Amino acid sequence: MRSRPQRKPRPPLNRETLNELALAYVGRFATTRAKLHSYLVRKIRERGWGDGPAVDLAALADRFAEQGYIDDAAYALSKSRSLTGRGYGLRRVDQSLRVAGVEEPDAAPARDLAQADxxxxxxxxxxxxxxxxxxxxxxxxxxxxxxxxxxxxxxxxxxxxxxxxxxxxxxxxxxxxxxxxxxx
Structure with missing residues (x-):
């Protein structure tokens, strides 16, 4: 039985690599501010932080939202359409939006859509x-x-x-x- 070669440990994150990770994540997945935040927390926990004081992850997620990379309301509507299209009801839509961290003002149109359908x-x-x-x-x-x-x-x-x-x-x-x- 052969052992696997040991992987070289990845270097700790810095502001630049964290920003690159965040950009790659929002480019690949439809996401919310809260999901991006938890992803970045997980990455920092896995690789560590090596660039001075910790970065404000909520501010980073907000900046991505201001630039249009993240839209919680659009995510909520898309999720609502997807779930109701597959036959799920309002409570299931609510649950999914809560798990994704969509706040009330952004979730309201999605709930209205689920209720209407x-x-x-x-x-x-x-x-x-x-x-x-x-x-x-x-x-x-x-x-x-x-x-x-x-x-x-x-x-x-x-x-x-x-x-x-x-x-x-x-x-x-x-x-x-x-x-x-x-x-x-």
């Missing part, structure tokens, strides 16, 4: 999972129905909307407005 998103989820009107046969087993309801709730949909969709018989015509009014 709640019924269509829940129907996409039900279709993907073959639930309610998309099932091949009516569910009579209570435990199977409870699991389906739990899956829809974990996907971020409201209890009322999930129940209303699961109450639809297989192959039923779907009235989106009625579900929006009654499903909550």
């Amino acid at each position: 709640a019924v269509r998103s829940a129907l996409r989820f039900a279709e993907r999972r073959h639930l309610g009107p998309f099932a091949s046969e009516a569910v009579v087993d209570r435990k199977v129905r409870e699991r389906a309801l739990g899956a829809m709730i974990r996907a971020g949909h409201s209890f009322g909307l999930a129940r209303a969709i699961l109450d639809l018989p297989p192959g039923a015509d779907i009235d989106v407005e009625a579900l929006a009014e009654g499903g909550g």
Whole structure:
């Protein structure tokens, strides 16, 4: 068994290399100020800091936002569109935005979008999972129905909307407005 050759330790970061790392990161990934900040903290922890006093990472992230490299509101809208398009609900969108560190003013339009698309998103989820009107046969087993309801709730949909969709018989015509009014 051959041992791996030891890697040469990477030099500690300085202001220039930290700026290059940050620029490469925002060039490669859609990100937020908070995600960039945590990435840079991790890199400093891994490689160390060798350039005098510590750099203000929040100011660096703010500078990148001012230059247009980072846009938390655009990130939030993109994330909301992506999640609702895959069938996830408002609570799941909220959770994702909190994890990404998107603050309230930037997250509000994304939440509004998820709320406006709640019924269509829940129907996409039900279709993907073959639930309610998309099932091949009516569910009579209570435990199977409870699991389906739990899956829809974990996907971020409201209890009322999930129940209303699961109450639809297989192959039923779907009235989106009625579900929006009654499903909550």
